[in-house]
Amino acid sequence: MAETYDFRSVERAWQQRWERDGIYHATGDSGRPKYYVLEMLPYPSGDLHVGHAKNYAFGDAIARMMRMLGYEVMHPMGWDAFGLPAENAAIARGIDPATWTAENIVNMQRQIRLMGTSYDWTREVATCEPEYYRWNQWLFLRLYESGLAYKREAPVNWCPHDRTVLANEQVIDGRCWRCNHLVERRNLSQWFLKITDFADRLLADLDTLPGWPDRTRTMQRNWIGRSEVVQFSFGIEGLDDKLEVFTTRIDTLYGATYVALAPEHPVIPAIKTIVSKKNAAAIDAFADSLKSKTELERTSLMEKQGLFTGAYAINPLSRERIPIWVTNYVLAEYGTGAIGGVPAHDERDWAFAKDNGIPIAEVIVPPDRDPTEPLTEPYCGDGRLIASDDFSGMTSVRAREAIAQRLIAMGIGKKAVNTRLRDWLISRQRYWGTPIPIVYCDTCGEVPLRDEDLPVLLPGHVKFTGEGSPLEQIESFVNTTCPRCRGHARRETDTMDTFFESSWYYLRYLDPHDERSPWEKPHADRWMNVDQYIGGAEHTVLHLLYSRFFYKFFHDRGWVTGHDEPFERLFHQGMVLYNSEKMSKSRGNVIGIDETAETNGVDAMRLFLLYVTPPEDTSDWTDEGISGRVRFVNRVWRACEPFFGRDAHVHDIPAATTPEEKALLRGVHVVAKSAIDETTTRRFHYNTTIAKLDELVNALTSAVQKLPDAAVTAYAVHALPVLLAPFAPHIAEELWHRLGHEKSVHLRPYLQPDESALEVDEITLVVQVNGKIRARVSAAPGLSEDEALALAMEESNVRAQIDGKQIRKRIYVADKLLNLVVS
């Protein structure tokens, strides 16, 4: 009685059964080797679409494969639940951020369950729960004690109308995204984490991560931006102050024709005292004109602008007197905020000097051609120095060392390492985040809370006026007592950047209900490090760098041991388009999980997402494409259906006699080999495995017609659910039970490929003459070279090609190819 496959009821029924039986729970004491596979925890934004589904289908396939290969698999899921969208929903629609977030979590949990994923839900965490964020605060206190958390003034984007700090993403064309007022740069007192202390290790240890994509490692290297520099000082004519600058090209020092300062440079007030009133006023006006500009505008979008201050610096080696300028192109936040301008040998300095009438001056390191020929563009390469006193004649490499030593000997220079990486600003003047556990006491000043004071609870049901941080306006939150002197104190009202909690959540999963510590070390010892981390490439720098920083801190404290990197292997899955276009709500072209599960089924969706492209590539969701996988699922069902209810507990590999039988048996083992190889090599190109599954099902469909009683056919039917289990878990389980098996197919070992089943008994020998294919002959494997030659010579085509010529050389690749070189 043919019944069609009713994926809707089958899929739902098995999801409930798996959940009830807890088959994906990792206890940690199974005695099997561990494998920790982790997908980046999602932000609970509302609804999932097939782009998310690709990530989960992929991670789940790996988790299921590893389980079936004998590992105890840690596969947790949770919610990166603090953040701005919840607060915006609160402001826009009057919903409490906690409520909005909780509703989204419920919905997304449902959707992720609906995908039939094998998460261990007993380990679920949500970062907005006090049970989670109290450990944020606890970790903050440990960082504070270690001197790694500190407060200082920093320039930030400030909207004068809304009286709040804005994230860079909230500044659109220099204006506030909500009120459209011009955004200013303002110095505010902010909390920072001293990630720069770890710069050298974060850089060097990238070499210990061969399982990361090269591109990601390169980007982190560039982001950290380590350079070895010489730092030295110019004297200022008429002042005792020294002007610290640094350079990677100290060999060009004799070519400096000006010094350029950032407008915020601390020496500027002193300079204003020694120049004319007119100059001083001009300096202020210039600084004001840049004040409203964001860093992006000041650097990338604007022309290089500058103003001569009226003051002069003295080149410490040449003793030349050179003008001091203020400019927009020198960054206050990088290095010392001042540079020596060498127009002849630096592109930016060249452009600036030309625009502002500053002399290019002498060439110090001429290019390899005629040194008397004037430069038409800056020369930035190395060379042999001229016009540099006793350094003349040296190569750039030698001169860099010699000049550095001279400056050091003069007591005004040193070698230093500079990084582009800046300390991590974690303060946010927002409500929906972890309160920073610091109070400001009227008498003791800045005081950290004690561990027993934690958690500092985020007050609920706050009013959003849209002006400033809501926490500032809640008296009962702000006013507190000092843990040191019991006097009056005010709480810090800034909250933490949400990247703080996502920098260590992978450890909380291991011990999610612990009330005495963020995690107990034995759990970390059992499960760390994450063996395979999966997530989007957009987190290449921030999240992955912060997590590495935190893990190194934990390692230094002895809270984790082993390799001091959290993620051994990293995989960036590609995104999903719909008909080659980005999915977006405004376009109305989002393919949701609910709809596609309803119309096509979850197994078809999972198979399609794994099949269209290798997982790292961008895939294109098309209606035709998904219907191809729906057809495949139905074909699987039809092939197995005649065997339902038959007593056929087939486990041993049956004898296969005819070529068709052998091919079918081989097809089964080819799939098993492919699935296992893709997993163990960590290539994860399951698209090729599924293609081989297609071939197997095609062969099986015809075998069910032509060889319904062959032992091999029944064997293949019973093998199919096992092979399919990691990729299409529902139909695999349903078939498995219909075929008469009791236990879940997901608790079985994967099918082990058998060498003799994989053997072929006929090969195609390719015969080439001078590298061109002239014939293909079938033969039994194991041909000798002479036998191959004899077979080749039976082909009239081959004989025609070598007729009248001499065979000069024979190349024989066993069972594959014979190439005859003739002339």
Add this chain to the structure above:
RNA sequence: GGGAUGGUGGUGGAAUAGGUAGACACAGCAGACUUAAAAUCUGCAGCCCGAAAGGGCGUCCGGGUUCGACUCCCGGCCAUCCCACCA
């Protein structure tokens, strides 16, 4: 400007130690079943010449190494992504 990655039929892709290019699928065409359609099943299919046998060309372009190159090397072009005045 710097860096990374990639360029294969109408389409997505396969070819993972240099050895049958285009597996598998989608779209297409033809046939079977059907009153018909859908579904399903079978077959065809890189391009050019040829009735066929067969031949020529073919993995962005140009060179090179090799008996043999999608694969390795050199030079170019194009695309995508990331960073971009970092001294």
